Amino acid sequence: MEIIKKIKDMVSISELLRLKGEKIGFVPTMGYLHKGHISLIERARAECSKVLVSIFVNPIQFGPKEDFVRYPRNFKRDCNFCQKAGADYIFFPPTEEMYEKDFKTFIDVQNLGDEMCGRARPGHFRGVCTVVLKFFNIIKPDVAYFGQKDYQQLIIIKKMTKDLNVPVKIAECPTIREEDGLAISSRNKYLSSDERKNAVILIQSLKFAEELIINGQKDLEIVRKEALKKMGSNPFVSKIDYFDFRDKEMLCEITKIDQNTERILIASAIWIGKTRLIDNILLENNF
Amino acid sequence: MEIIKKIKDMVSISELLRLKGEKIGFVPTMGYLHKGHISLIERARAECSKVLVSIFVNPIQFGPKEDFVRYPRNFKRDCNFCQKAGADYIFFPPTEEMYEKDFKTFIDVQNLGDEMCGRARPGHFRGVCTVVLKFFNIIKPDVAYFGQKDYQQLIIIKKMTKDLNVPVKIAECPTIREEDGLAISSRNKYLSSDERKNAVILIQSLKFAEELIINGQKDLEIVRKEALKKMGSNPFVSKIDYFDFRDKEMLCEITKIDQNTERILIASAIWIGKTRLIDNILLENNF
Numbered sequence: 001m002e003i004i005k006k007i008k009d010m011v012s013i014s015e016l017l018r019l020k021g022e023k024i025g026f027v028p029t030m031g032y033l034h035k036g037h038i039s040l041i042e043r044a045r046a047e048c049s050k051v052l053v054s055i056f057v058n059p060i061q062f063g064p065k066e067d068f069v070r071y072p073r074n075f076k077r078d079c080n081f082c083q084k085a086g087a088d089y090i091f092f093p094p095t096e097e098m099y100e101k102d103f104k105t106f107i108d109v110q111n112l113g114d115e116m117c118g119r120a121r122p123g124h125f126r127g128v129c130t131v132v133l134k135f136f137n138i139i140k141p142d143v144a145y146f147g148q149k150d151y152q153q154l155i156i157i158k159k160m161t162k163d164l165n166v167p168v169k170i171a172e173c174p175t176i177r178e179e180d181g182l183a184i185s186s187r188n189k190y191l192s193s194d195e196r197k198n199a200v201i202l203i204q205s206l207k208f209a210e211e212l213i214i215n216g217q218k219d220l221e222i223v224r225k226e227a228l229k230k231m232g233s234n235p236f237v238s239k240i241d242y243f244d245f246r247d248k249e250m251l252c253e254i255t256k257i258d259q260n261t262e263r264i265l266i267a268s269a270i271w272i273g274k275t276r277l278i279d280n281i282l283l284e285n286n287f
Numbered sequence: 288m289e290i291i292k293k294i295k296d297m298v299s300i301s302e303l304l305r306l307k308g309e310k311i312g313f314v315p316t317m318g319y320l321h322k323g324h325i326s327l328i329e330r331a332r333a334e335c336s337k338v339l340v341s342i343f344v345n346p347i348q349f350g351p352k353e354d355f356v357r358y359p360r361n362f363k364r365d366c367n368f369c370q371k372a373g374a375d376y377i378f379f380p381p382t383e384e385m386y387e388k389d390f391k392t393f394i395d396v397q398n399l400g401d402e403m404c405g406r407a408r409p410g411h412f413r414g415v416c417t418v419v420l421k422f423f424n425i426i427k428p429d430v431a432y433f434g435q436k437d438y439q440q441l442i443i444i445k446k447m448t449k450d451l452n453v454p455v456k457i458a459e460c461p462t463i464r465e466e467d468g469l470a471i472s473s474r475n476k477y478l479s480s481d482e483r484k485n486a487v488i489l490i491q492s493l494k495f496a497e498e499l500i501i502n503g504q505k506d507l508e509i510v511r512k513e514a515l516k517k518m519g520s521n522p523f524v525s526k527i528d529y530f531d532f533r534d535k536e537m538l539c540e541i542t543k544i545d546q547n548t549e550r551i552l553i554a555s556a557i558w559i560g561k562t563r564l565i566d567n568i569l570l571e572n573n574f
Contacts, residue, residue, distance in 0.1 A: 007452060102537075104398060105416075105450035110391045129392075130451075137452040163392035164417075165294060165424040250389075 001083050003090045007098075007138055010091050014052070014139045023048045026141030026168075028132060031055040032072040032186040033081040036176040040145040041085035043173055048143060053082050054091040054135055056098065060106075061127030072189050091139065098134065106130050109156045109163070112251055116152050117269055117278060120241045128153055129160050136161075136168050144168050149175040149183050151267055151280045155251055175279070177203070183279045190275040198236035199272045202279045205231045205243070206266050210283055213264070218257040220245045231270060241269035241276070248282060288370050290377045294385075294425055297378050301339070301426045309337045313428030313455075315419060318342040319359040319473040320368040323463040327432040328372035330460055335430060340369050341378040341422055343385065347393075348414030359476050378426065385421065393417050396443045396450070399538055403439050404556055404565060407528045415440055416447050423448075423455050431455050436462040436470050438554055438567045442538055462566070464490070470566045477562040485523035486559045492518045492530070493553050493568045500551070500570060505544040507532045507551075518557060528556035528563070535569060
């Protein structure tokens with residue numbers, strides 16, 4: 001496994017791989033890898049001839065009051081994980097290599113980034129799109145792997161790629177969960193042991209809403225109220241950013257289920273103490 | 288010479304060219320070609336093994352009150368010009384091929400696009416950057432050719448390309464002029480014969496400012512006042528959008544010449560009757 005830090009070197013290496021006819025699978029990460037990332041790397045390993053993981057905590061996707069500085073980092077541990085999962089290359093550029101002093105160019109996917117997580121994190125998806133497009137231009141992968149846990153991000157990246165004719169296939173990968181159902185996330189590390197136990201309320205509430213719908217409730221405002229009540233009754237939930245029913249592709253809100261409703265994304269972001277967690281589930285047909 | 292209308296076909300053809308090791312030179316245009324465009328195509332012809340010209344009047348770079356609808360178009364004439372100048376391919380996509388109904392993604396180069404032409408044309412450079420990046424992703428040229436007449440556009444495209452690590456070399460080409468000095472532009476067609484004669488006031492005023500500077504005037508506010516006076520005295524000048532002294536790379540304003548001043552861009556946009564014209568000259572060292 002090779003570690004690459006300079007953009008120039010990354011460009012030459014990926015250029016050479018393409019010339020050799022390799023199929024490049026790319027897994028962009030912010031490091032502090034967990035089973036979710038590993039599953040992306042393994043999928044890339046199964047589908048591509050060369051697997052490249054980027055490790056880069058992207059400053060421009062964090063708000064001024066967010067956790068950029070305290071975001072967990074452990075490069076040595078990440079290297080071991082990558083090697084075990086079968087990565088061929090790690091791209092690990094320093095911040096100043098990715099953003100020179102006078103950096104000015106940003107990608108905006110209108111509307112899709114304004115609601116849900118975008119409401120609490122203005123500019124977040126702009127930062128994500130910008131860094132992802134930079135990586136795509138540097139690495140020129142055949143396929144890039146993204147997890148469904150960050151569902152809004154996945155939809156926005158797919159839209160950007162399509163709108164800008166970026167020649168990269170976006171692969172969607174399922175959310176990986178702990179045994180009790182909590183979606184695996186690098187930010188779970190912030191949770192105290194009590195908080196960790198109670199964080200399961202997020203997936204439980206999503207599943208509770210799903211059940212209400214499957215059992216015939218068509219009015220999603222009622223489902224939302226019930227789900228919020230359930231979450232609100234857990235003393236570890238310090239704030240609820242949103243609990244939304246959305247179209248799977250366009251992310252527009254769904255308020256009522258009718259005969260045309262085919263799929264519903266139920267997505268939520270809550271705070272357990274000082275840690276913000278997100279999760280979602282997708283309902284198909286079953287109502 | 289081959290004419291390509293579908294993005295899908297363009298992608299396959301340029302993919303094939305790259306596999307064959309061809310060096311692709313790309314000249315993006317809005318059609319209604321003139322000697323300025325021809326000079327770009329000829330330069331591409333001299334430097335590359337395959338030359339591709341795009342002809343696309345890009346709706347998203349026009350403001351709602353601008354001349355998108357009346358912008359001159361003549362595809363047959365353009366084809367003849369391209370053929371004579373040595374183009375191998377014309378990419379001529381319909382609008383709905385480039386922008387599907389639900390198009391949402393835009394590129395912003397901050398600050399650089401706000402002043403000068405950006406002040407009178409908000410969103411213009413965002414539209415330019417977005418379409419250029421789309422073309423770059425579809426065609427993946429080795430070199431793209433831009434004229435210095437649209438100097439602010441050139442600087443913004445260069446900045447976007449650098450910031451986003453786009454693997455395309457941007458070639459700067461000199462402004463082509465009529466015998467009396469008027470910079471050649473598709474919009475010159477809008478001018479009546481009297482307006483056409485008087486449009487030369489633009490380059491004359493730029494040269495007048497240059498002379499004042501060469502003759503020792505260090506205070507650029509004084510130079511500006513004199514130049515504005517000269518332009519204002521021409522009854523065909525219906526409006527002056529700006530007459531600016533700018534840094535050649537960063538486009539920041541220069542107000543005084545001192546020992547550190549190396550190059551000055553003098554740029555202006557004025558209206559002759561109902562037609563907006565831009566031009567610029569670059570002063571190097573000579574002061």
